[in-house]
Amino acid sequence: MASLKDLKNRIASVKATQKITKAMQMVAAAKLRRAQEAAEAARPYALRMTAVLENLAVGVAGRDGAPQLLVGTGRDHVHLLVVCTAERGLCGGFNAQIARLAREHIRKLLAAGKTVKIVTVGKKGADSLRRDYGHLIVDRIELRGVKSVGFDHASSVQSKVMQLYAAGEFDVCTLFYSRFQSVISQIPTAARLIPAELPVREASSAALYEYEPGEPEILEDLLPRAIAMQIFTALLENAASEQGARMSAMDNATRNAGDMIKKLSLEYNRTRQAMITKELIEIISGAEAL
Amino acid sequence: MAGPFKFELVSPERLLLSEQVVQVDLPGTDGDFGILEGHSPFISTLRPGVATITMPGGAVQKIFVRGGLAEVSATGLTVLAEKAMPLSDLKADEIAAEIRNAEEDVTDAASESARQAAALRLAQMKDLAGALKAA
Numbered sequence: 083m084a085s086l087k088d089l090k091n092r093i094a095s096v097k098a099t100q101k102i103t104k105a106m107q108m109v110a111a112a113k114l115r116r117a118q119e120a121a122e123a124a125r126p127y128a129l130r131m132t133a134v135l136e137n138l139a140v141g142v143a144g145r146d147g148a149p150q151l152l153v154g155t156g157r158d159h160v161h162l163l164v165v166c167t168a169e170r171g172l173c174g175g176f177n178a179q180i181a182r183l184a185r186e187h188i189r190k191l192l193a194a195g196k197t198v199k200i201v202t203v204g205k206k207g208a209d210s211l212r213r214d215y216g217h218l219i220v221d222r223i224e225l226r227g228v229k230s231v232g233f234d235h236a237s238s239v240q241s242k243v244m245q246l247y248a249a250g251e252f253d254v255c256t257l258f259y260s261r262f263q264s265v266i267s268q269i270p271t272a273a274r275l276i277p278a279e280l281p282v283r284e285a286s287s288a289a290l291y292e293y294e295p296g297e298p299e300i301l302e303d304l305l306p307r308a309i310a311m312q313i314f315t316a317l318l319e320n321a322a323s324e325q326g327a328r329m330s331a332m333d334n335a336t337r338n339a340g341d342m343i344k345k346l347s348l349e350y351n352r353t354r355q356a357m358i359t360k361e362l363i364e365i366i367s368g369a370e371a372l
Numbered sequence: 373m374a375g376p377f378k379f380e381l382v383s384p385e386r387l388l389l390s391e392q393v394v395q396v397d398l399p400g401t402d403g404d405f406g407i408l409e410g411h412s413p414f415i416s417t418l419r420p421g422v423a424t425i426t427m428p429g430g431a432v433q434k435i436f437v438r439g440g441l442a443e444v445s446a447t448g449l450t451v452l453a454e455k456a457m458p459l460s461d462l463k464a465d466e467i468a469a470e471i472r473n474a475e476e477d478v479t480d481a482a483s484e485s486a487r488q489a490a491a492l493r494l495a496q497m498k499d500l501a502g503a504l505k506a507a
Contacts, residue, residue, distance in 0.1 A: 123386035130382060130450055134415065134443055233384040233454065248483050291443075294402050294416040303417045304441060307454065314384055 086357070089350040093343060100339035106172070107332035114265070114325035120230060121262065121318040124311075131304075131311055135278070137291065138301050149298065151305040154277030155253045160197045162220075162252035163187065164243065164275070166259040166316055167207030168324040169226055174331030176260060176268060176324055177206040183270040184258045188215055199252055203239055203317070220246070231321055236314030243313075244306055247276060259316035260323040266330050268323035273316070275309055376428045377409040378448030381435065383456045389435075395426040396449055398442050407442075407449050414444040419496045420470070422459055423451065434459040438470070467501045 139152060165184045167177045184200075184207070191198050200219045202208040208222045223239055225231070246252060255276040260268045273279070293300055379396055381389040397406045399421025407414075418440040425433040439454030474497050477490035 120385070124384055126380075126387045127382045127384045127452060130443070130452055134441065134452075138415075236384075237454075248486065291413045291415045291445075294400060294405075294414070300415060300417055300441070307439070307441075311384060 086350065086353055089346060089353060093346045093350065096339050096342050096346065100336055100343065103332045103335040103339060107329055107336060110173075110325045110329040110332060114322060114329055116230065117318065117322040117325050118262070121315075121322050124315060124318055128311055128315055131308055135301075135304060135308055138297060138304065139278075149302050149305055151247075151276055151309070152278050152301065155250075157253045158196070160199065160252040160254075161191050162199045162201065162243070162246060162255045164201045164203065164239070164255065164257045164313070165207045165211065166257065166313075166320050167202070167204035167210075168320070169205050169224065169228075171206060172331065173324050173328035174334075176327035177204075177210065179268070179270045180258055180260055181207055181210040183272060184211065185214065187256070187258075187272060188218070199246075201239075201242065201246075204320075220251075225317075231314070231317045233310070233314055236317055237310050239313050239317075240306065240310035243275070243309070257313065257316055259320045260327075262319050262322040262326060265326040268327055273312065275312060278305060278308065375409045379425065380448065380450045381423075381437075381453065381456055382450065383453050388456055389425075392428060393425050394428050396451075397424040398451065399423070399437070400442070407444055411444045411449075413446065414442075416442050418442060418451070418453070420493070420500055421496070422500070423456075467497070471497050471501060 163184055165180065167180050171177065188198050188200075198215075198218050200211060200215060201221045201223065202211060202219060203223045203225065205222075205224050205226065208219065208224075211219065221242060223242065225235055228235060243255060247255070254274065257273045257275050259271060259273075261271045263269055376392040376394050379389065379391055379393040380387065395406055395408055397404060398416075399419050400416045401419050402416070404421075405416070418437055420438040421436075423435045423437050425435065427433065435456055436459050437451065437453040437456045440456075441452045443450045443452070471494065474490065474494035478487060478494055480490075
């Protein structure tokens, strides 16, 4: 049986751990609120952007000379996967879930004989994909030390993707991130970036706009921006998801630590009482023997 | 005088302005234009420049916008700008930073078309800096 001193030490150490997890949970809760606000604030822009794009796409799609970003290269041989994860761990299954979804996709694509290239955003995704598919990673972007994701970060990811696209490095680009549903549920999601995925709408529903300069020019200007926006939205959702996941993971950890403390204290008290009883028996039987 | 209409200025990070205004002058890619109430549906890209907003009552607000798009629909005017800030907050060194950025883009551009686009942006930024100095 463990000695009293050992038990005492263990209780103290579990208590210290509990304090840390509790603090992390509260920090995550505060950060989550901020992340949610940021995601909320980005919504109007994204909505308007999609609305304008839809209107434009209806007019341009199907016509010759439509921008490549919209219709793709016409092939789907080389796939680029942009995998967005967190910079830090200790957030439950958050990073693992995204990596798993990406891994499934990679397996399917490879089985179908496609070429796969990976760009990772965030350190954790790179770490977990490196083991199996390290040779497929063409670039890693780390957002270390970034307190809150700004549009500039999304832009830098976007310009990387655009550079690869311009160089003809891939045909189809898919973005992996985690959609924030609630604190306890984040859904790993794959969204196609290039060619752009737009809901098909009837041409008649589009308002008749006057365009300056022409439609194709606007579309060409707008599509890269829309991609940046999509990445930005994904990063924001990811940030909210990460904090949500961390919050519930730390909540669990705090509770587990509490359980453990209870169990250890019980054991400690039992041991203490057993020792007292033992000493009493020794004294009494010693006195009786006289 | 024309009546007020709904004007919204949105950046990716937040909704900056949502108000009833009388007139908005914007720097379009093909030239400046003004929007009054009841304008026909219209979409234009913007070059970096200054948007001048006239409030009901005649107060004027100047806002720097970069990389954007203006959309006029039946419900009002929406400006989507990658970056937007009140002109009074825009310092000379920030403009200088923007110009440096644009210059880097020109040198870094991978393809000829990208280089041309970057060069155009650079020229637009320099125009703006000149105009601001003159003002």
